[in-house]
Amino acid sequence: MADPIALIDCNNFYVSCERVFDPRLAGVPVIVLSNNDGCAIARSEEAKALGIKMGAPAFKMRDVIERHGIRVFSSNYTLYGDMSRRVVDTIGGFSPRFEVYSIDETFVDLSGFGERMIAQASDMRQEVRERTGIPTCVGIAATKTLAKLANFAAKKNPLFAGICNLTDDAIRDYVLDRVPIGEIWGVGAATEAKLQAQGILWASQLRAMPLPHARKIGTVVLERLVAELRGVPCIGIEEVEPQRKGMAVTRSAGTPMTSFDELSQALSAHASRAAEKLRSHGLVAGTITAFFHTNRHKPERPQHSASRTTRLTPMSADSFDLVEAALRCAARAWKGDRDHNGYAYTKAGVILDDLVVADKAPRLLFPPDRPRDARLMGALDAVNDRFGKKTLVLASEGYKRSWALRADHRSPRYTTRLSDLPTVNI
DNA sequence: TCTGGGGTCCTAGGACCC
């Protein structure tokens, strides 16, 4: 059999993070909202039981929240990111080979533990719980896809008590007969519909599908998926984070933007933030895309969506370069009167592509007369690092920030900001 | 009437993930 892989996945991660720092949240319904307090992206079991759906818009839940006293939080990514790091640190103590798959999931290579495999997984859960306060579930199987499925079963079926081992043939058949195809990692709405149309409803049925048929329905991706369901590993554990290919900063506007000025200010802020991210990773970008669009959830209103892409020559991580390029794109994409063109834009962003490690970037044959001075960006980052984000910004960002997003229910940055440390009364 | 064959590279768009 292939080497066993474990997937350790934090339960309702964002909610669990909030609970670590406020024990009064235990046992009560809690939800965490997306950016701009838009929709629910994490729910406690109690909130799920009340029918709160993943991705449900906050404004439509007002009644339920009121009626059941659901505790609501804006997302606090600084806190979640830091807690995630602590969880991963703990997991790293259990196996030398692991892959951080997302903020709340890690694949762990369990080969070599033999009989002790299950005990090891159990210890790992225990240790994460003790050191971070975060509850987890573990799924074990021969492939990543099966490990994801095992984790799903561990979460859903209390019989497994948090650990589901699909390397056991009987358990594997039992689970695959009962998991709907839509719950399988890699089967989204489109593939689910295609499969259902052919009468394939359960994971075990998909596993039995001939490989050529799978490829016909869903290209090589579905073919690999079927192989993985059969226990043939097609997706390896990636211990080192691969060089990232693109980077985006996009935001909904707190209040819709109706003038080119407002849009420019928002895009300036997004482009600066993108440049900051690039520099923190030691990268430069080769192309930049700026886009903006109206509210797609309101088709009865006038709709407009536009985007433009331009090359950055030389490749750059300089805030001035990126802001300039983004605004050039926006100006080309804007239509009509600059003060008021009849559209209300609710979302804008910049996307960077062709990312390269800064000192490997190609040099220009004919460099610009007045090249950007890297020391300026160094100073900018140093000031903002020391005195807080946005202490120093480019003037093109404006000062009103009318587009800025909402976050009315944010919890304190308990672990990353001294002034937010909890106080203990003795 | 008859109009080659075989490549590469790039981009846009779809599908999926958390």
Place this chain on the structure above:
DNA sequence: TCTGGGGTCCTAGGACCC
């Protein structure tokens, strides 16, 4: 009034080459 943000991979099709 109010519906997130940030990624990856794959394919088809066009442009271009000899």
